[in-house]
Every structure is written in structure tokens, then in C-alpha cells.
Amino acid sequence: MDILIKDVLLNDQRTDILISGNRIAKISPNIESSGCELINASGMAALPTFVNMHTHIPMTLFRGYGDDLPLQQWLNTKIWPNEKNLDEEIIYWGTKLGCLEMIKTGTTCFSDMYFFLPQEAQAVKDMGIRAVLGLSLFDGCNPDNLPNVKKELEQFEQTLALTDDHVQFAISPHAPYTVSGPTYQYLKAYANERNLLLHTHLAETQGEVDNTLRDFGLTPVQHLRKWKALDSRSTLAHCVYLSDDDIKILADTGATVTHNPNSNLKLGSGLNFRYADLVKAGVNVTLGTDGCSSSNNLDMREATKIASLVQKGRTLEPTVMPIGEALDMATVNGAKVLGIDMGRVTEGALADLILVNLKTPAFTPNHNTLSNWIYAADSSVVDTLICNGKVLMRGHHVDGEEEIMEQAIKMAKRLITV
Amino acid sequence: MDILIKDVLLNDQRTDILISGNRIAKISPNIESSGCELINASGMAALPTFVNMHTHIPMTLFRGYGDDLPLQQWLNTKIWPNEKNLDEEIIYWGTKLGCLEMIKTGTTCFSDMYFFLPQEAQAVKDMGIRAVLGLSLFDGCNPDNLPNVKKELEQFEQTLALTDDHVQFAISPHAPYTVSGPTYQYLKAYANERNLLLHTHLAETQGEVDNTLRDFGLTPVQHLRKWKALDSRSTLAHCVYLSDDDIKILADTGATVTHNPNSNLKLGSGLNFRYADLVKAGVNVTLGTDGCSSSNNLDMREATKIASLVQKGRTLEPTVMPIGEALDMATVNGAKVLGIDMGRVTEGALADLILVNLKTPAFTPNHNTLSNWIYAADSSVVDTLICNGKVLMRGHHVDGEEEIMEQAIKMAKRLITV
Numbered sequence: 001m002d003i004l005i006k007d008v009l010l011n012d013q014r015t016d017i018l019i020s021g022n023r024i025a026k027i028s029p030n031i032e033s034s035g036c037e038l039i040n041a042s043g044m045a046a047l048p049t050f051v052n053m054h055t056h057i058p059m060t061l062f063r064g065y066g067d068d069l070p071l072q073q074w075l076n077t078k079i080w081p082n083e084k085n086l087d088e089e090i091i092y093w094g095t096k097l098g099c100l101e102m103i104k105t106g107t108t109c110f111s112d113m114y115f116f117l118p119q120e121a122q123a124v125k126d127m128g129i130r131a132v133l134g135l136s137l138f139d140g141c142n143p144d145n146l147p148n149v150k151k152e153l154e155q156f157e158q159t160l161a162l163t164d165d166h167v168q169f170a171i172s173p174h175a176p177y178t179v180s181g182p183t184y185q186y187l188k189a190y191a192n193e194r195n196l197l198l199h200t201h202l203a204e205t206q207g208e209v210d211n212t213l214r215d216f217g218l219t220p221v222q223h224l225r226k227w228k229a230l231d232s233r234s235t236l237a238h239c240v241y242l243s244d245d246d247i248k249i250l251a252d253t254g255a256t257v258t259h260n261p262n263s264n265l266k267l268g269s270g271l272n273f274r275y276a277d278l279v280k281a282g283v284n285v286t287l288g289t290d291g292c293s294s295s296n297n298l299d300m301r302e303a304t305k306i307a308s309l310v311q312k313g314r315t316l317e318p319t320v321m322p323i324g325e326a327l328d329m330a331t332v333n334g335a336k337v338l339g340i341d342m343g344r345v346t347e348g349a350l351a352d353l354i355l356v357n358l359k360t361p362a363f364t365p366n367h368n369t370l371s372n373w374i375y376a377a378d379s380s381v382v383d384t385l386i387c388n389g390k391v392l393m394r395g396h397h398v399d400g401e402e403e404i405m406e407q408a409i410k411m412a413k414r415l416i417t418v
Numbered sequence: 419m420d421i422l423i424k425d426v427l428l429n430d431q432r433t434d435i436l437i438s439g440n441r442i443a444k445i446s447p448n449i450e451s452s453g454c455e456l457i458n459a460s461g462m463a464a465l466p467t468f469v470n471m472h473t474h475i476p477m478t479l480f481r482g483y484g485d486d487l488p489l490q491q492w493l494n495t496k497i498w499p500n501e502k503n504l505d506e507e508i509i510y511w512g513t514k515l516g517c518l519e520m521i522k523t524g525t526t527c528f529s530d531m532y533f534f535l536p537q538e539a540q541a542v543k544d545m546g547i548r549a550v551l552g553l554s555l556f557d558g559c560n561p562d563n564l565p566n567v568k569k570e571l572e573q574f575e576q577t578l579a580l581t582d583d584h585v586q587f588a589i590s591p592h593a594p595y596t597v598s599g600p601t602y603q604y605l606k607a608y609a610n611e612r613n614l615l616l617h618t619h620l621a622e623t624q625g626e627v628d629n630t631l632r633d634f635g636l637t638p639v640q641h642l643r644k645w646k647a648l649d650s651r652s653t654l655a656h657c658v659y660l661s662d663d664d665i666k667i668l669a670d671t672g673a674t675v676t677h678n679p680n681s682n683l684k685l686g687s688g689l690n691f692r693y694a695d696l697v698k699a700g701v702n703v704t705l706g707t708d709g710c711s712s713s714n715n716l717d718m719r720e721a722t723k724i725a726s727l728v729q730k731g732r733t734l735e736p737t738v739m740p741i742g743e744a745l746d747m748a749t750v751n752g753a754k755v756l757g758i759d760m761g762r763v764t765e766g767a768l769a770d771l772i773l774v775n776l777k778t779p780a781f782t783p784n785h786n787t788l789s790n791w792i793y794a795a796d797s798s799v800v801d802t803l804i805c806n807g808k809v810l811m812r813g814h815h816v817d818g819e820e821e822i823m824e825q826a827i828k829m830a831k832r833l834i835t836v
Binding site: 061062063064065067068069070071074097100101104206262264265266267268269270271292295296297299302305306308309310312313314315316317318319320321322323359360361362364365366367368371372375376377378379380396401402405408409412413416 | 479480481482483485486487488489492515518519522624680682683684685686687688689710713714715717720723724726727728730731732733734735736737738740741777778779780782783784785786789790793794795796797798814819820823826827830831834
């Protein structure tokens, strides 16, 4: 059935929004309502849903485990030993928990990098949101291990058949310090043949830059360009440490950068992300939360606020990353590179949107809806979420959320044993 | 009637909490419940409420008005011309709106700096939380204007009679760039005679430091010490720019520093706040949000998270400001200097606490309750708030909140005319 959202605030105007199938069919005041499911939104504003461009979604089960530790100690004693316990059921419920949190905080699409993709895909479909699921790949920086990587790709061919409106797949070589140049080149060619995105970590810490300079005489960005891994179908998570030449390469190749402010701050990677320089050079900048093991939640509203605040603080310039740019970074800039027609509430676009409750302190007074949403509010204002034309949340409640949390608690106990 | 909170998670143990009058009378499993108001908290954790140590609470009405502008343009065109419209009714409802937002985000006490203190005081009492209300004072950096300041103090003597369990008062010379040294000295002596706190802005921007060095050959901290304005009854908001000698002076005098990370970032003041150095020197570090005109909300949970993340990011050290320290900064460190026995959920303390809903994604799984509260959750988990032994919120709803928001919207229209 079509959905008619009545009398909602959109771009500072009161209007109606008609959703037909999975698209926004019409935006206009006083649309005829016969035969539609009606949503009275007179106390609400419609806003685009977020696109979280860098996650490791099943790691939601690690939330808050091993906070405030030095990076290597955290990985060696808290994360890696327990990841050996992963299985299909843990992945399924961990992914569902992550999807639930995303729905409750206003996100309908994420770009992931992890393992057990068929189980991740099933969970995403069951929850009704969207994902691009990247297969994590490593060769231990030794191209002789390429045959092992190829074996994983054989299995991945079957996974590709699961592609639909909700789930796509990507190729995710982990990082230049775990994957050799030749394997990057092989994987990028593989991805391009199948029109898949390549999603990788890059230039996350000063140590990583120092090491690629030492080993190859190149920055991480230069290194990936050399191995032909950068083009408009590459998305690069972190990029905290970039030279002027790196930024030029990113602009020339058309690669997309994903900023993960919360993770970069919490793990002590640093706050050098050169947002204004990247935008000036014409690079597509997107936003992610990273996994809950490193930054504790999947709340894109909070990540957008922190990104904006830190850019203003580090440049001593309150005009950097104004609210419209910040919201684009968190929505449509990501959707664009994923090839999904969402991230704006406009006629013809896919019907992904949230309705936020304006009768809340954060929207009182409401001089500026976007500002109040990103800078003042939190998820408590998100009343309704629609993805692909389906209502997934009303009254901040998702059907079945209690079972998901119960199962996730069980899975976390099985996952975390040391 | 006494309140008995049954089966609540406190410091990782299930227990009961008995509140008698305005204090926590007993914490123990299986307390007898006869004759008490019962709260079944089996799905909840008890946590201390926040103490917001730097606000301009009626400015909540300016929320989101003039974002992303250069500082002077924002003050000259958006704030100061409209502040001329302030009146008693605007202050009353603006303060109530701020108190409502604080209750919904887990704060029961704030230290303010503004005008129209009797109306602020009435609103705080009507809302049932606590405040230390500082009278903003200026002499235009000209000690010849001291007689005008004294006239304001004459009126203030009557305001002091409004002191009670919920409201105290303080003396708030604005900043070294608006108040002369001799007037600071006069006001500090005045405050000390009456055992009032002195609450001032200090060392907020590099420009302020440059100017006091130029005009007096002293940093802002050295300047205030010279005029005898620093002792253990002084609270200093911002302190973004501190020299090693400044930190030593703060430690020697016992002054309290209030960090306002969101404001410092959003206004482009900078992220130089030297948290670890201050703590190492023994300075009492507390936390504030600043007014909603500069940082958009009064959410201390978010401010605590951002403080912790930025300190880790700026020092490249994930172990800086671990979660227990972060929470102390946002709770008991402030309560201590205000002389209010709150900020910890312990037997004998004042009964100020929140109950957070653990059956939420942010607390799933719950490896670490404090970490999940500060790093993962948001105000949507705050179910119940108790202040001074009275329940002010249940089910995230405050009685009368709809009227407060309606009145605040009217007041904002009257306040903001240019």
C-alpha cells in the first residue's frame, strides 16, 4: 500500500509526502489520501537517513570491551583472541543488533568490511535496511599467499548471487600493512571486472605512513596508486594522514574518502583529517562510525556532530563544515558512490527517510531544523524510519527488538571468552 | 514517602536503594519495602546525575540561531542585538526550558552565569533541580565604573535571600577583557565575605592571552592571581590556553577549572585544553556545556564523551581520561566545589540519581555499564531522574513538559527580532 505522510516539515515548509512502492512519488501540500496508509506528521520533520560508510557490523558484540587501552594491547588481548570464536550464528545476531541500533539512530545503509558475508546479508535483509558488504581479505603482505586469497574468492562467487535491492557486495583488502601491492592490484582488477567497489583501510596512523615510506619509499596513497587500486570505485577509510600530493592523487583518481572521527579520536590515531583541503581539491568525503569495538556506537548523528566540531576546533575556524555540508557528507555523498539513489528527501528518490519529533527540547525553539537535528538532538527524537518504502520503526520501537537484544547477549557470551 | 528502588544494577551488582527524605539512606540487597513508593528497576542501572559547571541557561532560547558564523559576526549580529529584548518572563521560561532539557539528559545541578537571577531561581525551584546562579558583572575594563557594579550588588543583596536547598548564588565577573583587575579584586573580596563562589571566563582564546600579555605583561591566569581573584572558591570556565606556569598557579591557589569542549570546538577557540597536565598538577577539573547559543545543547553525557575522545585524539594516547575519570569530571568534581553532597550514588549522599534502561541497543551487550553510558548511549536510555529525593521524570517524560516547550517557543519569538 502507498504511504502518505501528512503535514510534515520538509526544508522549512509544511507539505505532504507520498511514497509509492519503494520511491518517493510526490512531495506537495494537500495530496489526496484515499487508499494510502496515513502517517500524521504534523509535529514532525522529514530528514534523509544516514549512510554509514565504514563499519565492521558484527563487532557490535564487542561494544565497550577493552576501552581506554593502548591499541596493540587492545587488539592482542581483547579482540583477536576472541574473534577466533566467531561462527555463523554469532555473525547473524551481531549483524541484527547493529542493524537495530542503526534503525533507532536514523541510518538505513552501511558499507561493511568483515567475514561470513552470507549471514551478514541474511540479517540485513531480515531487518529491511541496505548494505554493501565487503569481504575482508589479507595476504600477510606476501603475494605468495595469493592462491589462498583466490580460494576465498571462489566461495565469494556464490555469495554474489545474494545481491538484491537491499544487499550488494564489495572487495575489501584490509590495509597496506596486511595486504601486498600485487594482491591489491589483483583484487582491484577482480572488483572492476564485476563492477564491485573496493573498500579498504588507508593512512589511519602516522605509524602506517612511516612504515610504507620506509618499506616502499611511498605514502600509503602513493603505494595504492602504484598498484592501480585507486579509481572512482575505491572507498578509503580513515585517511587521517595525507600529504598535499596524496590529496591531489585522491582528486585525480576520483577515489572516495571515509572519515571516521570517533574511531580516530578514541584509538588515539589523531585529529589530522584534512576535511577542508579534501573538499577544496574536489574529493568526495563521506562519513563512517567504524565498528563498535573501536568507537562504541553506530550513531551517525553523533559522528556528524563530532566531525563538524573537531574540524572547527582544529582549524580555529567556526565556518568550516557548515551544517548542510556536514549532512551531505553523512548521507548523499556516501549513497552516490554506493550507486544507491537515496540520501535526500526528493521526488523520485528511493523512499528512505526519518520523521523526527519536533515537540522535544532539542527542537525548541526551532530556528534551524538541520542544526537542531545534528548539533542539539539525539536518537530520542527519531520517531519513525522508512527504508525502501517500508516503515521499519514507529514510536522509536522496532518490532522484535527485544528478541534481537536477548539473542545478542547470548552470542556475546559465546564470542568473548578471554 | 520514602522511595525504594528494587533490584537495580549499581557498580556491577544487583541491589536495592532506599531513599529517605532527600538522602540515600541505605544501599543493600533485599531491603524491606513496607510503606515505600516502589520502583522496580530490574532492567535498569543507577548512575549519578551530572553537574554542568558552566552555562548561560536562558540562552537555550538562542539554540541554533547563527550557527557556523565567525565569532564576532555571530555576537554582533545575532546575539547582542537580541539580548536587549530580554525580560523577566523570557528569562523564566528560557530557564525552565533549559532545566527540562537537563532533566531529560540526566543533569540535576548547574552553575550558571547570566542576568535576572530571581527569575532564574524561581524557574529552577519550580523544576526541582539545583543551581548556583552567578550574577554577570562588567565594568568595561574601567575601574571608574565600579560604582555601577556596586549598584548591581545592592540589588543582589536581596536576591541572596532566595538561597535554599535548590538555589545558591555566585559572583560572576565576565572575563579579563571586560572587567578590570581592581574590580576583580573588589568582587572576589565581596564574594569571600559572603562565602560565595566566583565564577568567571578565563583564557578562552589565543587572542585573549595575546591581549593580556600585551596590556599587562601577564597571562590571563597571572593577571587574575595578581588581583587576588584565585583561590579554592574560584571556578574558571574554558582555560583552553594555559602555560606551564599557569597550571602551577591554578594548582597552588586551588582554583577549579571547567572544561567546555563542545563550545571550544564549535566556536573555533581550539582544542588545546591540557587535561592530563592539569590532573597531574592536582587541579580540580570539571565539565560544562556552555550556553546553547554556542554549543547547541545541555547534554552532559555527550560533552563527557567528546571531552574524552578529543583528549585521546590530541595526545595520540587512548589511555588518557579513562571512563571513571571522565565521569568524575562530569559529576562529583563539580559537586565538590559547589559544596553539594552529590555526584556519587552512595549511602548518606543527597538522593540525586538516574535510572537508565539497559534493554536498549547501547547497553547490548553490557560489558561495561559506565562505558556504555558515556561512549555508546544517548538520552533515550534515561528513564527516571531523581533530585533531592523527588522523582522528576519517569518513562523519559517530565510532567508539564509540553507547556514549557510551548511557552519557550513564544518567548523565543519575542526575544529574537533581528
